[in-house]
Amino acid sequence: MLGLPDHIRAYLFDLDGVLTQTAKVHAAAWKAMFDDFLREEARRTGDDFVPFDPVEDYDRYVDGRPRLDGTRTFLASRSIKLPEGSEADPPGTRSVYGLSTTKNDLVLRLIREQGVQPYPGSVEYLHRLRVLGLPRAVVSSSANCRDVLKAAGIDGLFDVVIDGVTAKREGLPGKPAPDTYLAAAKALGTAPEHAAVFEDALAGVASGRAGGFGTVVGVNRTGQREALLKNGADLVVDDLSELIEGAAQ
Numbered sequence: 001m002l003g004l005p006d007h008i009r010a011y012l013f014d015l016d017g018v019l020t021q022t023a024k025v026h027a028a029a030w031k032a033m034f035d036d037f038l039r040e041e042a043r044r045t046g047d048d049f050v051p052f053d054p055v056e057d058y059d060r061y062v063d064g065r066p067r068l069d070g071t072r073t074f075l076a077s078r079s080i081k082l083p084e085g086s087e088a089d090p091p092g093t094r095s096v097y098g099l100s101t102t103k104n105d106l107v108l109r110l111i112r113e114q115g116v117q118p119y120p121g122s123v124e125y126l127h128r129l130r131v132l133g134l135p136r137a138v139v140s141s142s143a144n145c146r147d148v149l150k151a152a153g154i155d156g157l158f159d160v161v162i163d164g165v166t167a168k169r170e171g172l173p174g175k176p177a178p179d180t181y182l183a184a185a186k187a188l189g190t191a192p193e194h195a196a197v198f199e200d201a202l203a204g205v206a207s208g209r210a211g212g213f214g215t216v217v218g219v220n221r222t223g224q225r226e227a228l229l230k231n232g233a234d235l236v237v238d239d240l241s242e243l244i245e246g247a248a249q
């Protein structure tokens with residue numbers, strides 16, 4: 001249905017970069033936070049300052065993963081060990097929680113200042129699914145998911161939302177593990193092989209593949225078609241409008 005094989009009966013969407021233009025907001029916030037931190041580390045250790053690459057580092061270590069995992073995975077890529085700290089750590093604390101809180105404060109500020117724009121092709125696709133009575137879920141690692149859906153004006157379009165808050169409450173491992181997508185399929189009463197996953201992140205398509213989903217649609221917003229296919233996408237589109245055009249033929 002709608003550009004996908006007939007056995008697909010449920011539609012599971014990542015949020016940032018698939019439905020809303022917020023992947024770039026996250027990438028900018030990660031870069032600002034890590035560059036401050038890395039500059040300070042270089043001063044402390046006398047090593048060279050090597051900035052966070054908002055494309056390479058973001059795609060490989062951060063994109064799609066829950067916030068704390070993103071911080072941990074990037075630090076590990078630079079062989080930097082920090083204390084975990086705790087939720088009470090104020091922004092600026094030299095700990096995994098402290099850096100993550102700094103990054104979240106930046107994201108929230110950028111979202112407040114710039115608002116949230118949905119991708120028109122995604123909104124159109126969602127409306128068509130709704131008209132056809134096909135079940136839809138959002139599956140996001142973000143703890144800010146519900147606020148972002150609301151700010152984008154698309155919060156009423158889903159039967160189920162599994163986000164960073166749900167995952168924490170229910171102890172679900174984050175992407176690239178398949179658990180959050182599996183929870184969404186279950187909540188919609190659909191077997192994974194009859195559900196499609198829509199993802200722009202490498203960790204996200206990997207979770208679609210790991211969960212045995214019927215189709216994993218890679219959404220290529222940043223020129224990473226090959227990497228999406230390699231990590232788990234069955235097909236790749238630049239925008240969801242391509243699936244609507246395909247369906248109309």
Ligand SMILES: O=P(O)(O)OC[C@H]1O[C@@H](O)[C@H](O)[C@@H](O)[C@@H]1O
Nearest residue numbers: 016026063064067141142143144
């Ligand atoms: O920090 P949040 O809003 O809980 O989001 C966690 C992650 O959510 C993902 O959707 C984004 O791709 C990541 O960049 C982001 O870090």
